[in-house]
Amino acid sequence: QKEVEQNSGPLSVPEGAIASLNCTYSDRGSQSFFWYRQYSGKSPELIMSIYSNGDKEDGRFTAQLNKASQYVSLLIRDSQPSDSATYLCAVTGGFKTIFGAGTRLFVKA
Amino acid sequence: GAVVSQHPSRVICKSGTSVKIECRSLDFQATTMFWYRQFPKQSLMLMATSNEGSKATYEQGVEKDKFLINHASLTLSTLTVTSAHPEDSSFYICSASSGDGDEQYFGPGTRLTVT
Numbered sequence: 749q750k751e752v753e754q755n756s757g758p759l760s761v762p763e764g765a766i767a768s769l770n771c772t773y774s775d776r777g778s779q780s781f782f783w784y785r786q787y788s789g790k791s792p793e794l795i796m797s798i799y800s801n802g803d804k805e806d807g808r809f810t811a812q813l814n815k816a817s818q819y820v821s822l823l824i825r826d827s828q829p830s831d832s833a834t835y836l837c838a839v840t841g842g843f844k845t846i847f848g849a850g851t852r853l854f855v856k857a
Numbered sequence: 858g859a860v861v862s863q864h865p866s867r868v869i870c871k872s873g874t875s876v877k878i879e880c881r882s883l884d885f886q887a888t889t890m891f892w893y894r895q896f897p898k899q900s901l902m903l904m905a906t907s908n909e910g911s912k913a914t915y916e917q918g919v920e921k922d923k924f925l926i927n928h929a930s931l932t933l934s935t936l937t938v939t940s941a942h943p944e945d946s947s948f949y950i951c952s953a954s955s956g957d958g959d960e961q962y963f964g965p966g967t968r969l970t971v972t
Binding site for chain 2: 779780782784790791792793794797836838840845847848849850
C-alpha cells in the first residue's frame, strides 16, 4: 500500500514567520511531487511541483525534496493570514498520484 | 493557463433522481481526468480515473454502475450519479492532466445535496 503521510495539524504560526510543512512517502520509485493549497469549501490549487532532489523556490514558497529520506517539504516565508488553508502533498509513482490527508495551517495576524 | 471548469457548482436533487456533472479543460487537452469526492473535514478520495475514449478505472469500493463516467473528448468528462441517495451528498471535484507532466489541475467542485 503506497502511502503519503502528513501531520494533520493545525500548524499555527504568527504573521511574518516561516511555516514549514512536511510530507513523507513510502514508494521509493516516486518521480513527481506536488503541493496543493485548499481553502475551506474550495477545490485544491497547485502551488508547487518538484521533481529532483534539492530546493525549488517560487516567490515566498520553497519546496524541498530528499528522495533518499523519502521526504518532501514546503516552506512559506513571510506567512500571511491569507495563507491559512489546508496544504496537500501529492506524490506520483508509475501512473498513480497519491494525495496526503493535508496539514491545516493557521497564520495568526 | 491550465483552467478546468465544472458545472453545476451546486445542485440539490431529490432522492432517487440522477445528476450529471460536467468537467471541462478550457485551455488544454486533458488526456486523463480524475473524479474525487470529499466529505466535510476529510481528505480527497479518488473515485475514478478516465482516459479519453476508454472506460474509466474505478477505485476499490466505488460502484461503477452508480457513478457513470464518460470521457468522450479531450476536453470533457462527465460524472453521472444515478439514483442518488442522501449519503451521496458530498463535494465532487474533477481534475485534469495534460499528460505532459503529472500535474493535476482541479475544477472548482460541485456541491451535491440529495434530499
